[in-house]
Amino acid sequence: MTLLSLFLQRLALEPACLVRVVHTQGSVPRGVDAWMAVWPDAVLGTIGGGHLELVALLAAREGLGRADTPWPLLQRHALGPSLGQCCGGAVQLSLQRVEPADVARLRTELTPQGSPLALFGGGHVGHALVQVLARLPFQIHWIDSRDGIFPAELPETVLAEHSDPVAQAVQDLAPGAQVLIMSFSHAEDLDIVAACLRRQRERGDLPFVGLIGSRTKWATFQRRLRERGFTDTELAHITCPIGLPGIQGKQPEVIAVSVAAQLLLKLSDSGKP
Numbered sequence: 078m079t080l081l082s083l084f085l086q087r088l089a090l091e092p093a094c095l096v097r098v099v100h101t102q103g104s105v106p107r108g109v110d111a112w113m114a115v116w117p118d119a120v121l122g123t124i125g126g127g128h129l130e131l132v133a134l135l136a137a138r139e140g141l142g143r144a145d146t147p148w149p150l151l152q153r154h155a156l157g158p159s160l161g162q163c164c165g166g167a168v169q170l171s172l173q174r175v176e177p178a179d180v181a182r183l184r185t186e187l188t189p190q191g192s193p194l195a196l197f198g199g200g201h202v203g204h205a206l207v208q209v210l211a212r213l214p215f216q217i218h219w220i221d222s223r224d225g226i227f228p229a230e231l232p233e234t235v236l237a238e239h240s241d242p243v244a245q246a247v248q249d250l251a252p253g254a255q256v257l258i259m260s261f262s263h264a265e266d267l268d269i270v271a272a273c274l275r276r277q278r279e280r281g282d283l284p285f286v287g288l289i290g291s292r293t294k295w296a297t298f299q300r301r302l303r304e305r306g307f308t309d310t311e312l313a314h315i316t317c318p319i320g321l322p323g324i325q326g327k328q329p330e331v332i333a334v335s336v337a338a339q340l341l342l343k344l345s346d347s348g349k350p
Contacts, residue, residue: 079211079232081187084114084121085180091116092176095183096135097123103166105156112187114175117141128166129154137172149173163228188233191215192344193251197269198259199242200225202289206257207334211235213343220246222265247272250313252282255340257319259289266290267298273308277314285343287319287336289308 087093098111106125113122113130115137133152140146141294144149169341175183191214199221202274210217211232218236219227231237240246243265250256258269266288273286288295295317302312320335321342 078086079234080122081177081184081233084187084298085117085184087116087121088114088175089177089180092141092174094141095173095175096133096137097171097173098168099151099167099171102158104170105166105168107344114171115141124168124170124188129156133170133172137263142174142176146197159337184233189214189216191217193218193254194340195220195246195250195254195256196200196259197221197246197257197265198261199223199278200259200261201329202259202332204228205329206336208237209333209337210340213341215340216251216252218246221260223261242268243267244272250276250283252280255285255287256283257287257289257336263294267301270298271302271305271307272299274302274311274314282315285316285340288315289319289332289341290317292318 083094088245089136094115096113096115097317098107098109099111104128106129107123109341111122112126113120113124113133115134117138120134124133130153136150136152140148140150150206151166152172154170155167183251192208193220194215196206196210197220199219203219203221207217207219218238220238220240221227222239222241224239238246238333243260247269254274258266258273260266270286270288273283273311277283288298293316298317299312319339320332321339324331326332
């Protein structure tokens with residue numbers, strides 16, 4: 078269950094104070110839209126930790142304990158010696174009492190609007206990747222040809238789709254989607270790669286296409302893809318193996334962290350937040 082789900086689940090039962098970062102200047106621990114939810118006996122989320130968070134926490138609980146609190150409360154904090162934090166920037170916070178009636182609104186407001194990512198494959202690595210990526214700035218389209226492969230509950234940022242043939246789903250991916258290919262069979266992988274290359278040839282809107290596997294696998298795929306009419310220039314758009322160089326280990330969790338870091342670097346290179 079995600080942090081947002083936990084917050085909304087408890088909010089449905091009792092009011093809370095929602096603390097949000099609404100403006101920043103200079104070097105700060107968290108960016109705009111970072112949030113934490115405060116109850117008299119619990120906290121979920123973080124606005125960066127340290128003395129800044131403690132001051133906001135105390136103000137939130139004091140506000141919840143008074144009937145005459147003039148919500149929303151606005152606070153501006155310079156992150157200098159007075160707070161014991163040497164970031165050097167400044168943060169403006171909004172503290173607002175929220176109630177069960179606000180659950181639907183907050184589900185929309187607080188759900189991250191991430192960069193589109195298509196993940197083909199619901200195997201061990203696919204499951205590990207979803208666990209990592211669901212907490213990062215991605216909107217995940219998770220695709221597999223097999224029935225019963227997806228968990229019963231998925232994070233808000235994940236949409237699961239059964240597609241058979243699986244390569245058919247490539248045509249409907251969001252423009253600008255990064256693509257990861259790790260299906261249960263090499264035959265499916267090859268068809269998905271070919272579909273991505275055809276779409277790239279037609280639209281040029283898939284900035285990253287990564288294929289799990291060894292250099293030997295990719296060498297075999299290149300030969301077969303050339304036989305299907307793809308050029309070396311087109312094949313150069315495929316990244317295989319995937320993951321950051323130098324990170325060792327074949328455990329699904331290790332691969333997931335390595336690939337997630339690679340995707341974040343791609344986002345940074347593209348200038349997206």
